[in-house]
Amino acid sequence: MKIILYFTMGYPDRATLSRFIASIPEDTVQYIELGFPSPDPKYDGPEIRKTHAAASFDAEDLEEIAGVARDSAEKVYALRYVSDFIQEPSFTDTVRNAGFSGIIAPDLLTDYFQERIEIVTGIERSGLEFIPFINPSTPDPVISEVLRTAGSWIYYGLLPSTGIMVPYDVNAITERIHGMNSGRKVVVGFGIRSLEDARKISSTGAYGVAIGTMLIRYLERGDVEAFSSLITRFSEVAEDVQ
Amino acid sequence: MLHSQSAEIIPSRWYNVVPDLPEPLPPPRSGSEEKSSIELLNSIIPAEMLRQEFTFNRYERIPDEIREQYLQVGRPTPLVRAVNLERVLGFSGKIFYKFEGATVTGSHKINTALPQAFYAAQEGVPEIVTETGAGQWGTATSMAGAINGLRTTVFMVKVSYNQKPGRKTVMGLYDGTVIASPSDKTDFGRRVLREKPDHPGSLGIAISEAVEYAISNGYRYMLGSVMNSVLTHQSVIGQETIAQLEMLGETPDALIGCVGGGSNFGGFVFPFIPGNRETEMIASTALEVPKFSKGEYRYDFIDSAGILPMLRMFSLGSDFVPGKIYAGGLRYHGSAPSLSILIRNGRIKTDEVGEEEVITALKLFARTQGVVAAPESGHAIASALRYVRNPDNAGKTVVINVSGHGYLDLGIFGEKK
Numbered sequence: 001m002k003i004i005l006y007f008t009m010g011y012p013d014r015a016t017l018s019r020f021i022a023s024i025p026e027d028t029v030q031y032i033e034l035g036f037p038s039p040d041p042k043y044d045g046p047e048i049r050k051t052h053a054a055a056s057f058d059a060e061d062l063e064e065i066a067g068v069a070r071d072s073a074e075k076v077y078a079l080r081y082v083s084d085f086i087q088e089p090s091f092t093d094t095v096r097n098a099g100f101s102g103i104i105a106p107d108l109l110t111d112y113f114q115e116r117i118e119i120v121t122g123i124e125r126s127g128l129e130f131i132p133f134i135n136p137s138t139p140d141p142v143i144s145e146v147l148r149t150a151g152s153w154i155y156y157g158l159l160p161s162t163g164i165m166v167p168y169d170v171n172a173i174t175e176r177i178h179g180m181n182s183g184r185k186v187v188v189g190f191g192i193r194s195l196e197d198a199r200k201i202s203s204t205g206a207y208g209v210a211i212g213t214m215l216i217r218y219l220e221r222g223d224v225e226a227f228s229s230l231i232t233r234f235s236e237v238a239e240d241v242q
Numbered sequence: 243m244l245h246s247q248s249a250e251i252i253p254s255r256w257y258n259v260v261p262d263l264p265e266p267l268p269p270p271r272s273g274s275e276e277k278s279s280i281e282l283l284n285s286i287i288p289a290e291m292l293r294q295e296f297t298f299n300r301y302e303r304i305p306d307e308i309r310e311q312y313l314q315v316g317r318p319t320p321l322v323r324a325v326n327l328e329r330v331l332g333f334s335g336k337i338f339y340k341f342e343g344a345t346v347t348g349s350h351k352i353n354t355a356l357p358q359a360f361y362a363a364q365e366g367v368p369e370i371v372t373e374t375g376a377g378q379w380g381t382a383t384s385m386a387g388a389i390n391g392l393r394t395t396v397f398m399v400k401v402s403y404n405q406k407p408g409r410k411t412v413m414g415l416y417d418g419t420v421i422a423s424p425s426d427k428t429d430f431g432r433r434v435l436r437e438k439p440d441h442p443g444s445l446g447i448a449i450s451e452a453v454e455y456a457i458s459n460g461y462r463y464m465l466g467s468v469m470n471s472v473l474t475h476q477s478v479i480g481q482e483t484i485a486q487l488e489m490l491g492e493t494p495d496a497l498i499g500c501v502g503g504g505s506n507f508g509g510f511v512f513p514f515i516p517g518n519r520e521t522e523m524i525a526s527t528a529l530e531v532p533k534f535s536k537g538e539y540r541y542d543f544i545d546s547a548g549i550l551p552m553l554r555m556f557s558l559g560s561d562f563v564p565g566k567i568y569a570g571g572l573r574y575h576g577s578a579p580s581l582s583i584l585i586r587n588g589r590i591k592t593d594e595v596g597e598e599e600v601i602t603a604l605k606l607f608a609r610t611q612g613v614v615a616a617p618e619s620g621h622a623i624a625s626a627l628r629y630v631r632n633p634d635n636a637g638k639t640v641v642i643n644v645s646g647h648g649y650l651d652l653g654i655f656g657e658k659k
Contacts, residue, residue, distance in 0.1 A: 042271060043269060043271070045272075045278055045281075046272070046278050109265070109266045110265075110266050110267075110268045110269065111268070113265040113266065134266075135266075135269070136260075136296050136297060136298040137260055137266050137267040137268075137269060137296070137298070138266045138298075139260060139261050139262060139263045139264070139265070139266060139267075140261045140262070141262075141264070142264075142265060142266055159296070166280070166283070166284065166292045166293070166295070166296050167289055167292060167293040168293070168296075169293065169297070169299075172297070172298070172299055176298060
């Protein structure tokens, strides 16, 4: 199983974030998702929302943070709400030029369902992968459709919003993931709060787990060593599974 | 066969429409920046309800205990062919009605009150709390609390509290404690009363008070409508109807029900949706609460105080206070998100009917079928009358969901009516 990390760009600041990303032990993290700060992070939980509000971020930050991330993971993806980039035609070129491999848009299927084909086509035309975000509320026919247009992997959110803990049924998730039978890798996130959670998810046959909310406390404290050690422990869980 | 009643008709599973929707159900959103109101649900509703709220499973097994309780309260409810109504109307097709008024509490509300009280009892809490508009939900919750060994507190919209003393009596018989809302029992209620001492109340205010009361006492809050898990429980209505129509060898052309928050309607029509594009589905609501024609499709709060999460739905605004309308159960400002999606995408049509037409329809239904239907259900009947009187619908088979009886709402007919 692989590890995928999420950071909000520019949180808590460029230098601290770069230091954290650079401290990721070699060969432990598969992908890094970098979230573009949003004035309305609508589907994020309270902790990630705070990072959006506090992030300081400009074009220079983008270049530096994306560069460090590329050196620390196999691929780097941009996570941004469609509502923030739909009026910004240059966005796809910007992220491609910064070395991102693709885009994850958490509100595409819920808020831009009618426009989805046009938006995905735009992403793909720019030479970027489209990574669909699906969750328990995504209907089966919609999942079948997005799987046909997906890039190399899909993001499966366990919960309706990050950082909130509603009960979920690992067996049912396993069945659903296997049922997708799409040939795409499935990364599970939104609600991974501990090594134990990661271990449980690994039993679903997921390709990887995405971790975001639980990293915030380390970023807040600037505790790089504890962060790096946490990633090592996650990668040990991941190796156990393999 | 006009009437079918057999325990085998009670389904063994609830049906959840979410995996079969044409587009994703927008997730609930927290209205607060500081604290997740979605996470708050963890501490106020039973964990099993929360799991069912966010599940992608198409079917959820109904616990044996709940099936037993369904049987005790009068399920399966009858599906009756309204032959007298057909004859009086000179209709060349068939009219059936599913009569949820035949449950012991007189409406469909018991279908979800029982599982919610059962799950709360399993968690060991001593008391359940809820709100009620017309009184049907409070009645069902009180009864479900009583048979699951729980105390029940019901915040009842003040205008209904004053107009419907019979409802209070019934809730009291089930050992429920009924409080007129806005009340002095909660911070929110006290705030509303300070601003307007003679406030008639609204369902949104009553929800806010019930939630606050549940949180401050560590009790469990019962959800009456709108939420997906509630519509899932109500699917017993539609599943029974499917089984009963099959026994009669009938295929419906149209399904017609009334919409307050959407739970009786969703429970009635959603089980017909998989693989079916032909059957017309018509959601009837009050002209006085025009959520589908005048409401906006947007995120809005479930309750007036904004304690609970926001849902994306057709809404007239969470601060909407309707006039003293005759159908209290249709006063609610919003409609279930799953139903809203299906209305937006055209799968479900809507109709709005006003008081005079509803009362005329209720009288005709009483005189032909002997059933005194609830004023809310009167909208379904009135929309069905419009449907069958349309010459294009000659010869069709129509099923109406009569969501409750109206014996505690006789005031709407007035002394001389």
